[in-house]
């Protein structure tokens with residue numbers, strides 16, 4: 259089928275063998291690739307209740323029909339597995355440049371099963387795989403690993419013009435449940451711990467290169483579509499805002515509505531906001547907008563710290579979510595210090611949102627004398643030390659490495675820990691943005707902000723943040739459109755530019771399929787049913803869709819806002835109905 263390589267690569271890491279399967283058109287037509295395809299593969303090949311860090315858990319990398327084309331926002335790859343952090347469905351996406359090279363290797367998906375006895379790295383190129391021993395890479399940080407693998411390819415593969423490299427850091431090697439798979443230094447498939455799964459297979463890195471090109475249904479249409487969009491989006495206010503301020507602009511926006519989670523979810527604003535917002539970032543670091551390939555928005559901030567103890571530190575970031583996690587929850591009151599903690603996490607290969615939440619929980623445990631560990635809000639060096647301990651599973655790090663559910667139980671703080679299904683929320687407080695409460699509750703991977711990005715319609719007053727009636731139906735439609743983004747594997751920040759019509763046009767230009775909104779929603783609905791089936795199979799119940807109790811019982815001090823348990827139950831019931839699920843949140847064809 260056009261728009262695809264039509265091939266899936268199946269790697270057995272234990273035997274160091276691989277096979278290539280040609281995919282039937284029907285499978286690609288009904289899933290559209292990316293998330294749709296990978297979820298189908300996970301359901302078919304992952305044994306229910308498999309140990310996430312056991313050899314039988316599959317690690318799947320997937321691309322979409324737009325990958326490697328001129329379509330804006332298309333240089334992105336996706337990773338799927340069963341999460342060691344939550345025990346449920348895991349998905350994560352990353353930008354940068356790697357997807358471009360993954361596409362030239364000749365596959366739409368790479369599925370890794372088994373575990374190697376010794377550390378290895380994989381070279382995937384032109385429909386072949388080479389298995390290399392990685393004794394010399396094991397133990398290195400993510401940046402060193404990427405540099406070494408790229409240097410090896412440059413020296414030994416002169417025919418490879420360039421390559422994309424995915425790596426894990428020490429945290430992934432050590433099975434830390436929220437380890438990331440990193441690429442291009444600062445980009446990562448960050449949430450739900452896919453890095454630990456890759457580490458459990460003893461795979462330190464995967465390099466991709468090649469010269470394979472996909473055939474498109476209508477290359478002229480794709481070209482005209484991309485040109486037209488670039489012109490028409492120039493003056494778009496959202497595009498301009500992301501380009502000039504990046505995601506750190508959200509610090510002020512969220513603070514303005516009292517929804518910037520602070521002091522481990524006790525407050526909705528930080529007194530030191532002006533030292534950690536976008537203005538502070540642009541003042542304290544020398545910053546340039548930085549883009550993934552095939553992107554004109556350039557939301558990334560590539561910056562260098564100008565002075566102080568981190569002078570010269572170069573980083574793409576920190577993004578809003580990292581600022582919220584360390585600057586809000588842990589009350590670190592300087593943007594340079596947040597950049598430093600971001601750098602520590604990147605090198606170790608851990609997710610900054612989970613890391614910030616776990617550190618803040620530990621600070622609470624220390625203050626409440628639930629743990630014999632001295633750490634206070636804002637203590638940057640103690641936080642950095644704890645992050646290292648987590649990555650190397652030393653002392654208290656051993657407990658935190660297993661994730662928030664386990665840590666909270668160990669601390670006797672299960673009633674205070676903030677998470678859904680074992681995944682901590684992003685920086686949007688659901689007491690203010692009630693749709694985000696529903697988004698956190700129903701996302702297939704736990705408290706995720708990206709499956710619906712429902713903060714967008716609530717903040718822009720497309721729907722009142724306090725409204726309950728009609729919200730679930732609107733959220734389901736947003737989720738469906740963004741599920742198509744995830745099947746095609748597109749960047750979220752193009753969400754205002756790619757409505758249903760634009761999605762239909764790019765699908766037509768790449769694959770030749772003629773789809774309208776209704777048929778796309780049908781495909782998205784099937785993907786939602788499949789991810790739900792995966793989770794139900796792993797033991798999920800409706801109780802797992804509920805928010806942590808503190809959101810129901812602890813009003814935010816600045817606004818007095820709360821989301822009631824009744825409101826959440828109502829939102830969930832409406833959502834299940836909108837999805838066509840029963841009152842137990844089960845899709846119609848689900849069989850226990």
Ligand code: SF4
Nearest residue numbers: 549550553555557749
């Ligand atoms: S908007 Fe940001 S994340 Fe999205 S493709 Fe562009 S640079 Fe990458």
